Amino acid sequence: MSSEKAKFETKCVHAGIEEDVYGAVVPPIYQTSTFKFKSAKHGASLFAGEEKGHIYTRMSNPTINAMENAIAELEGGYKALGCGSGMAAIHTVFAALTGCGDHVVCSTAVYGPTNTLLRDIFKRMGVETTFADTSNLSEIEANIKKNTKIIYIETPGNPTLAITDIEKSAEIAHKSKAVLIVDNTFMSPAYQRPLEFGADVVVHSMTKFLNGHADVVAGLIVVKEEEMYKKMRKTLNQTGGVIDPFNSFLVHRGIKTLSIRMERHAENAMKIAKFLEQHPAVESVSYPWLESHPQYDMAKKQQTSGGGIISFELKGGFAAGEKMMNTVKLCALAVSLGGVETLIQHPASMTHFTMGQEARKAAGITEGLVRLSVGIENVDDLIADINQAME
Numbered sequence: 056m057s058s059e060k061a062k063f064e065t066k067c068v069h070a071g072i073e074e075d076v077y078g079a080v081v082p083p084i085y086q087t088s089t090f091k092f093k094s095a096k097h098g099a100s101l102f103a104g105e106e107k108g109h110i111y112t113r114m115s116n117p118t119i120n121a122m123e124n125a126i127a128e129l130e131g132g133y134k135a136l137g138c139g140s141g142m143a144a145i146h147t148v149f150a151a152l153t154g155c156g157d158h159v160v161c162s163t164a165v166y167g168p169t170n171t172l173l174r175d176i177f178k179r180m181g182v183e184t185t186f187a188d189t190s191n192l193s194e195i196e197a198n199i200k201k202n203t204k205i206i207y208i209e210t211p212g213n214p215t216l217a218i219t220d221i222e223k224s225a226e227i228a229h230k231s232k233a234v235l236i237v238d239n240t241f242m243s244p245a246y247q248r249p250l251e252f253g254a255d256v257v258v259h260s261m262t263k264f265l266n267g268h269a270d271v272v273a274g275l276i277v278v279k280e281e282e283m284y285k286k287m288r289k290t291l292n293q294t295g296g297v298i299d300p301f302n303s304f305l306v307h308r309g310i311k312t313l314s315i316r317m318e319r320h321a322e323n324a325m326k327i328a329k330f331l332e333q334h335p336a337v338e339s340v341s342y343p344w345l346e347s348h349p350q351y352d353m354a355k356k357q358q359t360s361g362g363g364i365i366s367f368e369l370k371g372g373f374a375a376g377e378k379m380m381n382t383v384k385l386c387a388l389a390v391s392l393g394g395v396e397t398l399i400q401h402p403a404s405m406t407h408f409t410m411g412q413e414a415r416k417a418a419g420i421t422e423g424l425v426r427l428s429v430g431i432e433n434v435d436d437l438i439a440d441i442n443q444a445m446e
């Protein structure tokens with residue numbers, strides 16, 4: 056069924072699903088590593104790209120393609136490429152677009168291992184990165200060099216929820232012949248579609264909201280046009296960080312409920328953010344839909360909701376945060392985010408530990424910051440749990 060003109064909720068249910076010979080409503084799982092050729096000539100024409108078809112699952116597979124097409128449609132992109140993890144997707148885009156002597160401008164507030172990947176592996180390969188507070192556009196402009204190939208932003212940023220203006224960042228990138236890449240993991244295409252604001256590439260950890268059930272590790276690259284797709288595909292085929300058919304099936308199943316899950320995540324998060332904001336034990340709360348958020352207007356411009364992630368600082372700093380995490384009962388003490396269950400974690404000692412204290416300080420990640428991934432439970436139960444833990 057073609058769902059191109061359909062509304063977002065309809066696309067979540069129907070995108071990527073094609074006619075099946077048996078009339079199956081759900082696309083089957085092609086759990087195969089390889090595909091038979093009808094003849095030597097057929098095999099040769101598939102390899103030459105003269106005929107459409109599948110050759111080998113690292114190159115393409117019908118179950119993987121169905122999921123890729125679905126999410127490419129949700130993001131408003133040309134095509135997508137499924138990867139074995141979010142980090143595999145992020146590694147692939149840098150490997151595809153940079154080489155020795157190139158320069159990258161990256162948000163200071165990014166997922167910890169993205170920061171480490173650039174400062175470790177890509178630095179060793181001769182790619183230099185400047186980390187900048189991209190929520191301030193003049194910080195991006197000031198750090199652009201002649202050899203800048205990529206502006207890489209995460210918005211809302213991890214874990215501070217700092218917002219970067221996607222449209223303006225794209226203008227700055229294109230003026231200097233660089234590419235804008237956006238990590239859209241926190242919002243998902245339900246609430247933010249960076250390609251519509253001029254981004255060239257979107258990356259996702261599908262481990263989070265897209266799959267949504269905390270039972271898959273996977274990533275995705277979505278591109279705006281064909282030339283970029285060819286570059287990414289070639290790199291992914293060489294480096295091999297692809298997703299497998301079964302995980303593709305699970306993610307495709309997950310996105311059918313994406314819009315309805317995101318609604319509850321966001322509704323719960325807004326109520327909890329307001330509750331935290333008025334609580335005497337809380338020093339500050341960061342949530343894009345609170346008027347107190349420093350880039351509230353920017354968030355309203357490019358997001359259609361505040362999303363499901365909140366970060367906050369307790370008055371008692373690190374000790375109070377540690378105590379709270381050991382006292383919650385319903386909220387699980389675990390890293391990751393975007394699943395149906397509420398998770399709580401401490402970035403300084405967990406997700407952003409490898410960055411080191413200095414880089415954390417520069418990124419505004421204080422030692423007492425707590426990150427909450429709000430699930431789809433009843434919000435009163437969640438508030439009761441958070442409240443008893445803060446008593």
Ligand SMILES: *Cc1c(COP(=O)(O)O)cnc(C)c1O
Nearest residue numbers: 140141142166213240260262273
């Ligand atoms: C989790 C995450 C990643 C990395 O994804 P994996 O699937 O864990 O490899 C990248 N970016 C953001 C914003 C994330 O939350």
